[in-house]
Amino acid sequence: MLLFVLTLVGFLFPLAYSPGPGNMFFAALGARFGVAASLPANAGYHVATLVVTGLVGAGLVSTIDPDTALFDGLKMLGSVYVLWLAWKMATSGSTKAEADGRKAGFVDGALLLVLNPKAYVIILLMYSQFGALGPADMADRVGLISLVFTLNNLLAFLLWTMAGDGLGRMFRSESSARHLNLGFAVVLAGVALWMMLG
Template sequence: MAVFVGALLLFLFPLAYSPGPGNMFFAAMGARSGVAATLPANAGYHAATLVVTGLVGAGFVAVLDPASTLFLLLKTSGSIYVLWLAWKMATSGRTNAGGEDRGAGFLDGVMLLVLNPKAYVIILLMYSQFAGFAFASTAERVAVISLVFTLNNLLAFLLWTLAGDGLGRMFRNETSARRLNLFFAFMLAGVALWMLLG
């Protein structure tokens, strides 16, 4: 089991810790509102990750064919949602870790995962690469993969959120905060285009 988990973590490391929709979203929210304000969205994202990963692994959710209309619809919807988040950030005022900005909610996190077609591709790739390891049952394999994948993503997102929060603390006055918001808004817009065109 330890060898399996180690191999899975090595496989997931570049996927989980490199910039992507989730990491950029949580870094931006951390910079804007502080770590505490991102916790509901983080809980939503990772609850959805655990459920979707488990359902895909158990065969209840078919992974979409990238050439299908449904995949294109999901990709377009996800890109529009991330662009909307970028617009909200670009048009907002100064950052605020003091609590008056409620940050992102549980549903924002759920939507970020559910509308990200690349998440489904990664989940399918993960299962295809690690299907050969011996487990007592399919349920055990799905449970281990889903849990390791979710917890690893959670750690990555928390690190990106902390980095964003640290950056945001250096930009608490109105002018510099506005620039930081615009920087992260452009980053999110770039992620949205990457999701759409990738």
């Protein structure tokens, strides 16, 4: 069992820790508001991750295939949502009242996962490689894979959030905060375009 988990984590490591929509969003959130303020959105993303991964593993979301119109629609919706997040980031200032009004919450995090077609591709790829391995009982196997996937992503996102927070601490003045926000907004917009065209 331990070997199975370690192999799964090894497979997931480059996927979870490399830049992507979730990592960039949480790095930007950490830079703008700090780690503590990002926790509701992080919780939303990872509750959604656990649910979606479990449903895919149980065969209930297998219709989201990269060759379907549903996948294309999801890709477009996800790209638009990330562009909207980039716009919010680009137009935010650094005053405390404004910052408090723009914090991302649980629903924002959940939507980021649900509207991220790359997440479905990774989940399907993971199950194609590991779906027949691990515990003999299907429910145990799906539960274990879903839990390992979710916890690995959670750790990666917390590290990206802390990195963003550390960067943000260097840019707390009004003008430098605006520059940092614009920089992260450009990165998020680039991720949105990558999602749309990928």
